[in-house]
Amino acid sequence: MSVDLGDLSAFVAVARAKGFRDAARASGASASGLSEAVRRLEAQLGVRLLNRTTRSVVLTDAGHGLLERLGPALNEVETALDVVNGFRDRPAGSLRLNVPVSAARLVLPGIVPPFLAAYPGIRLEVIAEESFVDVLAAGCDAGIRYEERLEQDMIAVPIGPRVQRFATAASPVYLDRHGRPVHPRDLLSHACLRGRFPSGAMMTPWEFERDGEVVRVDPEGPLTVGIGGAVDLAVDAAIAGVGIVGLFEDWLKPYFNRGALEPVLEPWWQAFSGPFLYYPGRRLVPAPLRAFIDFIKCIG
Template identity: 45%
Template sequence: MAKIALNAESDLSMIENSELAELAAFTAVATHRSFRKAAIERGTSASAVSHAIRSLEGRVGVRLFHRTTRNVSLTDAGQMLFARLGPALTDMREAVDELNSWRDTPFGTVRLNVPNTIARFVLGDTIEKLLKANPGLRLEIVATDRRVDIVEEGFDAGIRFGERLSQDMVAVRIRSGLRFAVVGSPAYFENRVAPITPHELRDHVCIRYAFPGGTLLNWAFTKDGESVQVEVDGPLTVDNQEMLVDAAVRGLGLAYVWEQRAEPGLQDGKLVRCLDEWCPVDDDLFLYFPSRRHQTAGLRAVIDALKA
């Protein structure tokens, strides 16, 4: 195996800014096995990350990655470097973050993954207050209904309903009492009788919601200990909650949405509810993050704001 030769002079040069950035890029690629995902974590382009890796390999004179059109893997030299650099860079980040204890407010960047269906309602007011109270804090929010591995994709934390999380995650409850609602326009119900039970939805036109990847959302109901999941049907399928509500307002069918998203239409009479007693309080909402990762001052500020 080729050796990476570093003398005392080159050891000192390794801490120069550009070279430190190369090492940080190397660690990101080694962690994710992807230049694209490393670029997302680093807040830069995949081409910039690739350039940093080529520069690092040229400087040390050793290939660090095997690259194909589909895969990225570490060479033996790359594995050795990654094993040494990972803990070192973590220590450096934690040391810099500890400077927050000397400041009135935290600084740094926090990356959050949030379901698109609820992002605006959960974060809207919180973001404004959080950033005003912490001028040194930067937030990067990715709102998607795609199931995301927050560690693999470089997020500091994510937000989910009360789903089962892996044991290496810490979950903090940030919202309780969430409900879904089945809504339709008054025009839709002019010539139709509102369903009394979920089983009657087979006689109604429903607007279907598709997750990224194409999976359709089944409508879930509970009453008196009975749980029902209905695979609804209708001519319209959308992957956007705003379009879903808009289509219901236009009388194109019934929609199954988080009730806060339907609230404006319910208040102004453009929407009416049905099957209300079959829509109990849903799962709580949690912010979660890796238990083994250092919790930065910025993330602590986000957690405190969302809990409040």
């Protein structure tokens, strides 16, 4: 049976994006064109691959089976075609990155605009989430994570600041009312705003360090937010005087600068290694990803 490679690619794009509009946005094709390609593929195969609703699409069992086998095969085709791409003066094509929200907010804004200006033929898609995923299974070329969350078989390249700090802060109004902590254990008598990872684990204990002494505390408080999209709610609550928030120093710095938040226990803030761009080492690096790697090495 002869099946059009473009129709197969359209099916994979829609299946991964879980919708025609999102797939069209990611691929640069039209939603109607993708829909027609999937219908054509289903007619040729004689089996339904997607159950369509007004808001999304859901894979059928046949669709699941096809995607499981087809995804890696198309990745190999793309890799083979990318060998030719490497001979271009300017690499072209798509680049998909899976990154934590903190990297999308604190690391990529200084990198993405000049990178896209330098490589106008590259289309970049950034997926921001906190769950650790298999980048290839998720249809991504690379990801950004911190060292303790990197798998051993991944190639890692430093990206962004090499040293970051975990900072704690509260509004001046809150601190005037409840007092200013002088030791991390003082936090146990304060209202602290906490975070929960998508896995369900709490972002505790909070860890502090000074002159070789490490102190871990497990604070309590009136508000818990999901790490990622809800973090700004915790910051807003801290500004409003609800309690003490713990977050990346660079995330809180703008609020320090305008006086909305005040640093808490700054001599105890613990430093940690900055993030890494990571990608599988078992395949040829696509030209758009190679260009991105070379770019961050140059500006680093």
